[in-house]
Amino acid sequence: MTDRAFTPAAGRLAPLRLYDPIVSLTRERLWRSLLAMHAAPRPEDVIVDVGCGTGSLALLLNRVEPRARVIGVDPDPGTLELARRKAAATGPNTGPGSAPKWLTGMGDAVADLVGTGAADTVVSSLVLHQCPVPMKRAVLASMHAALRPGGKLVIADYGRQRTPAMRLAFRIVQLADGKEDTQPNADGILPRLIAEAGFHGVREAETVATVTGSMSIYVAHRA
Numbered sequence: 001m002t003d004r005a006f007t008p009a010a011g012r013l014a015p016l017r018l019y020d021p022i023v024s025l026t027r028e029r030l031w032r033s034l035l036a037m038h039a040a041p042r043p044e045d046v047i048v049d050v051g052c053g054t055g056s057l058a059l060l061l062n063r064v065e066p067r068a069r070v071i072g073v074d075p076d077p078g079t080l081e082l083a084r085r086k087a088a089a090t091g092p093n094t095g096p097g098s099a100p101k102w103l104t105g106m107g108d109a110v111a112d113l114v115g116t117g118a119a120d121t122v123v124s125s126l127v128l129h130q131c132p133v134p135m136k137r138a139v140l141a142s143m144h145a146a147l148r149p150g151g152k153l154v155i156a157d158y159g160r161q162r163t164p165a166m167r168l169a170f171r172i173v174q175l176a177d178g179k180e181d182t183q184p185n186a187d188g189i190l191p192r193l194i195a196e197a198g199f200h201g202v203r204e205a206e207t208v209a210t211v212t213g214s215m216s217i218y219v220a221h222r223a
Contacts, residue, residue, distance in 0.1 A: 159216025
């Protein structure tokens with residue numbers, strides 16, 4: 001699934017090595033912490049991070065609950081290599097669980113990669129705003145299929161840009177990732193797409209203003 005085009009983690013204008021420094025400018029520690037809080041990992045949970053990038057979120061969840069099984073999925077082998085290096089630099093998992101597992105694949109194939117109904121929680125950050133609307137739908141459908149009944153979805157991404165200041169700031173993202181794919185997020189499409197994928201109880205649990213626009217944390221469940 002990696003031979004299809006995808007937007008690189010750092011966008012179309014920046015090299016991969018700049019991804020983590022760029023993301024750090026988006027109040028990353030705050031919104032990743034909020035995402036982890038809503039994911040609320042438990043011992044023996046299977047947690048899948050779709051579009052895991054350089055592994056920051058997967059590693060955070062692994063630290064929060066070392067007994068959970070965390071799987072990071074990303075289409076970019078180079079990005080996953082950075083995730084592996086970052087994981088190695090943090091040292092071995094000292095809990096009874098294991099270090100994150102890294103799988104190469106597109107977001108719309110996550111159910112095929114991890115198994116239908118295999119995940120207790122699926123998370124994703126800064127992925128869907130880079131996808132065309134048909135791919136947004138396909139990724140959400142695969143996330144839904146990967147979850148067990150009652151499983152939880154938690155997404156952190158650019159949501160509705162509600163103020164002139166946030167719309168102006170979001171132009172930075174649109175310059176890097178293209179307006180066609182990102183504008184639907186800015187218009188607030190994600191809650192509707194999440195619901196249309198079959199999720200229940202869809203809610204925008206948090207919003208975080210950043211220098212690149214407003215980030216939203218969305219929470220939903222598979223029935």
